[in-house]
């Protein structure tokens with residue numbers, strides 16, 4: 175199979191340009207790097223995460239979201255806990271309810287389940303096993319990525335998210351069918367489930383049920399739909415990885431549109447570094463510091479500045495190097 179034929183996939187409505195990476199094949203490292211450069215997004219197959227584990231967690235999530243609102247709001251909270259419609263604290267809203275959790279390895283009762291949910295043994299165990307398995311797959315993908323970039327040692331990136339102080343997050347999203355969309359004509363089909371944004375961390379790993387809705391933004395500014403595939407994982411390059419690669423890999427803008435008939439349930443593991451981790455372009459990817467497009471920052475500094483942002487803001491702008499920006503504008 176040629177690299178090109180691996181990069182395209184047939185879907186019901188034609189060909190999807192979303193790169194498909196078989197991580198059981200070491201040679202896929204080249205296609206992986208190209209996917210991160212061209213799209214900042216790719217689908218992973220042959221990942222080794224148990225489908226049974228995924229089903230148990232999805233079942234638990236569906237059970238949770240089908241509880242009465244009065245029970246779900248008992249575990250509402252910020253930054254972690256249940257939320258409905260409101261995303262973040264700065265006025266963003268979407269056709270979505272969610273459960274946000276701390277998946278920090280250092281957290282005593284990892285992964286953190288808010289309040290009353292602490293007693294839900296099956297849910298807790300499924301979360302623990304799922305995040306452990308997905309973290310391992312994420313490290314495998316990052317190791318393949320460093321191989322593709324020709325970086326040594328090969329754990330240069332994976333060690334940032336496997337450290338015991340890693341600041342990672344786990345999110346369950348539920349997009350109920352949206353009555354504002356006309357079921358027959360699909361009028362109003364642009365109701366926003368989750369508004370356009372880039373993810374702040376290093377890399378995000380998404381799995382959803384069989385309901386589509388996720389879209390990614392291409393380099394030419396157009397949006398394309400990601401065909402759902404419950405047996406695969408979708409990875410997106412996030413802001414910190416864009417900085418670590420000095421802009422070579424793109425932190426992809428994405429969003430979710432609501433569906434008129436079907437519920438979408440997604441689970442996303444946001445692999446982040448430790449709070450004290452310094453984020454700057456990897457020295458092996460630049461010839462000298464002057465080439466760096468970004469001022470160095472710690473993950474904690476980035477988070478502090480991101481806290482005040484709206485979903486669609488460009489959160490990396492605050493860390494762009496002015497001198498480079500000016501010389502780029504001049505040329």
Ligand SMILES: C=C1C[C@]23C[C@@]1(O)CC[C@H]2[C@@]12CC[C@H](O)[C@@](C)(C(=O)O1)[C@H]2[C@@H]3C(=O)O
Nearest residue numbers: 261262263266373374480481482483484485
């Ligand atoms: C509006 C916001 C929600 C968000 C925090 C922020 O201030 C800006 C980034 C948002 C985001 C997007 C990716 C993830 O879903 C998330 C958990 C994250 O780390 O950054 C959310 C934040 C959130 O929902 O609290």
Ligand SMILES: O=C(O)CCC(=O)C(=O)O
Nearest residue numbers: 345347368388430440442
């Ligand atoms: O729920 C989804 O499919 C994507 C949501 C998302 O991008 C996020 O939670 O950051």
Ligand SMILES: [Fe+2]
Nearest residue numbers: 371372373428
């Ligand atoms: Fe996202």
